[in-house]
Amino acid sequence: MQRVFTGMLSSHDRRNGGIVLAMLVALIILVASAWSRGTEYDEDYSVFIAAGGPRPAWPATVFTPVEVQHVFSGHSTMQSIAEDLRRTDVHPPLYFWTVAAWRGVFGTSLFETRLFSVLCSLGALVGVAVLARLSGVPPVAAVLLTVGCYGFAYTGSIARGFALAQLCVIWGAVMVLRASLVVSALPRRSSSAPAMIGLALAAGLVLGLASFTNYLAAFGGAGALCWLLLTQWRRVAVWLAAGIGFCAVLPLDLYFFIAQRSSRTGQFPPFHLVPSLVRLGKYSAANIFGGLPLYAGHLGGILLGGILVLAMFALLLLIALRWSRIGTGRARLLLAMTAVATPVGLLLLGFVFNNTPIELRYVAFATPFLALLLAGSLASLPGRAGYAVLAAVLCIQAAALLGMMTRPETMQPQAQTARSAARLERAGALVLVPYGNDGVGVLAAFVREAPPSMHMLVVGPGADPAVLRHRVGNASRVILVMLGLDGDSKATLPQMEHAFEGVSCWTQGPTGFDTIAFDRAPSC
Structure with missing residues (x-):
């Protein structure tokens, strides 16, 4: 020694x-x-700029992570990256140019x-x-x-x-x-x-x-x-x-x-x-x-x-x-x-x-x-x-x-929350995820960490509780993802809870890390 x-x-x-x-x-x-380490809030900003879609258009209906993998795996050009950065970000382009070339050779x-x-x-x-x-x-x-x-x-x-x-x-x-x-x-x-x-x-x-x-x-x-x-x-x-x-x-x-x-x-x-x-x-x-x-x-x-x-x-x-x-x-x-x-x-x-x-x-x-x-x-x-x-x-x-x-104390919570939501899943379950400020930091990180077959629905700011209950369709269980990592996601969480808490036909079920399950009554 x-x-x-x-x-x-x-x-x-x-x-x-x-x-x-x-x-x-x-x-x-x-x-x-x-x-x-789990996915960081900012990392998908890098990925989406390099992939050519800095702000993905997420489905308005129920989808699974495997159905949206294309938003993570695209390829952009130097000119498009420069234009996207000037329009949507706060960073210069050298890293994004080089990592886009890297992803084209070694994988996405x-x-x-x-x-x-x-x-x-x-x-x-x-x-x-x-x-x-x-x-x-x-x-x-x-x-x-x-x-x-x-x-x-x-x-x-x-x-x-x-x-x-x-x-x-x-x-x-x-x-x-x-x-x-x-x-x-x-x-x-x-x-x-x-x-x-x-x-x-x-x-x-x-x-x-x-x-x-x-x-x-x-x-x-x-x-x-x-x-x-x-x-x-x-x-x-x-x-x-x-x-x-x-x-x-x-x-x-x-x-x-x-x-x-x-x-x-x-x-x-x-x-x-x-x-x-x-x-x-x-x-x-x-x-x-x-x-x-x-x-x-x-x-x-x-x-x-x-x-x-x-x-x-x-x-x-x-x-x-x-x-x-x-x-x-x-x-x-x-x-x-x-x-x-x-x-x-x-x-x-x-x-x-x-x-x-x-x-x-x-x-x-x-x-x-x-x-x-x-x-x-x-x-x-x-x-x-x-x-x-x-x-x-x-x-x-x-x-x-x-x-x-x-x-987990040193990591952002998206990965642990995705694992918690997966444990609460059962047949007929639907996971509700807040859109956040721009659909990247909160939503994209959760989608990346979720199981490929998880059924989920995006909830944007200002969601009407009655409309949200209608959007979940015939789901027998809804799992609320309580990730409040930016201003819009924090504002969305009470709306998500209000749509099901204390509402007839819905009773609160088990909870997990940043997750709450609500079960539909059999008679409804």
């Missing part, structure tokens, strides 16, 4: 295959997460779609290892701490664009650091300088492409470019080339952002500084240590959550105290600036636009750089202290990742 941890905290671990082993562990974690199931994110995450971890070597940080520890972060593993295994954006940010940082290190070692008029200028231009372009995948990834790219300007301000051609590469993508961002700017208004609560800082601290700790407090009950969860927040601040304090011993040269400053760029950027964005865009998946952009700093600080500790802290952190992260794959 001592040899294992020595390899993790050693910069000379190539000979013992430590990186290969770490990448194998990462592959297992990411694939297991992609396989085990949700797991196959998620595997593209897994591939991007593995590529990002290779970038973490390269960045660690360039920075003088132990690569094995950096890779394990990164994939152990709940936020990285979660965003790296779902069908959204976070993993591709993360890949671009990390490799952009690698290229920025590489260009800076080589240029610093060259004479001012070296013949190799044009090549380094080209590398800086490419680095800026890759960082810009991160924002063309997810707008908020621009903060990490901006942090890396600010570091290059700060450390190479005398090399005007180098930092100017990187800035030009980055800015070349911004007009493309604006082309989509301007068309989308009024979409999903009210998505985030208004901005208040103190609650935003608390929220940022909470999600920063969750990015590292996951959802462990969710399993401990109310009081236990508060206590455990407080302990983990303190543990996070202790790790930040460790990084600060061992700052001068982390890595080599200016590289540690690059890691720090790129790590803090995202949380600072989210706070500034919230202040300017009076909202609070602080969520675990956005804060996750900072986790690889924080993991690199932590790996470097642990390697600098004397004796076996670094091994002990590393072992403790990895154990906590392993428990959190196991919970991410198995515990």
Whole structure:
């Protein structure tokens, strides 16, 4: 065991295959997460954009999931994807273009779609290892701490664009650091300088492409470019080339952002500084240590959550105290600036636009750089202290990742609700599902998780109870799916209950997770 941890905290671990082993562990974690987690609210937005039908026309009559599988398996074009995003979404197109091509080659199931994110995450971890070597940080520890972060593993295994954006940010940082290190070692008029200028231009372009995948990834790219300007301000051609590469993508961002700017208004609560800082601290700790407090009950969860927040601040304090011993040269400053760029950027964005865009998946952009700093600080500790802290952190992260794959508290409820509705089914049963805001986040996720033969009916906002009773026809049992995940679905649930509760011919039957059954009297 001592040899294992020595390899993790050693910069000379190539000979013992430590990186290969770490990448194998990462592959297992990411694939297991992609396989085990239920459908997320947002994932079918990705699927439907790539499939060419961003807002499916669901049947107005009774249907089964097998009858609507075509809405999940279509294929779109780059032009149609761009037009659909400008009209119906709030994201730039790079991820959707690439995942549409991926689905055309490897298949259209949700797991196959998620595997593209897994591939991007593995590529990002290779970038973490390269960045660690360039920075003088132990690569094995950096890779394990990164994939152990709940936020990285979660965003790296779902069908959204976070993993591709993360890949671009990390490799952009690698290229920025590489260009800076080589240029610093060259004479001012070296013949190799044009090549380094080209590398800086490419680095800026890759960082810009991160924002063309997810707008908020621009903060990490901006942090890396600010570091290059700060450390190479005398090399005007180098930092100017990187800035030009980055800015070349911004007009493309604006082309989509301007068309989308009024979409999903009210998505985030208004901005208040103190609650935003608390929220940022909470999600920063969750990015590292996951959802462990969710399993401990109310009081236990508060206590455990407080302990983990303190543990996070202790790790930040460790990084600060061992700052001068982390890595080599200016590289540690690059890691720090790129790590803090995202949380600072989210706070500034919230202040300017009076909202609070602080969520675990956005804060996750900072986790690889924080993991690199932590790996470097642990390697600098004397004796076996670094091994002990590393072992403790990895154990906590392993428990959190196991919970991410198995515990319903860390997952959205659609899959568990579908299983509950299936248990309440019997011959002649009909499942009523709320349409939600747009028929995607609530309804599509439930349909995907439901048994292929389940008979269901969509209930839209403002449904009249008498009309709803008429629509169920001769069903002997109706099962109400009580998924209130957005404004319209929450408003629909009381209408669904009112249609059957206390009504003659109908009596309440068994209940389950987010499900209520009503049985028709035999005489009716």
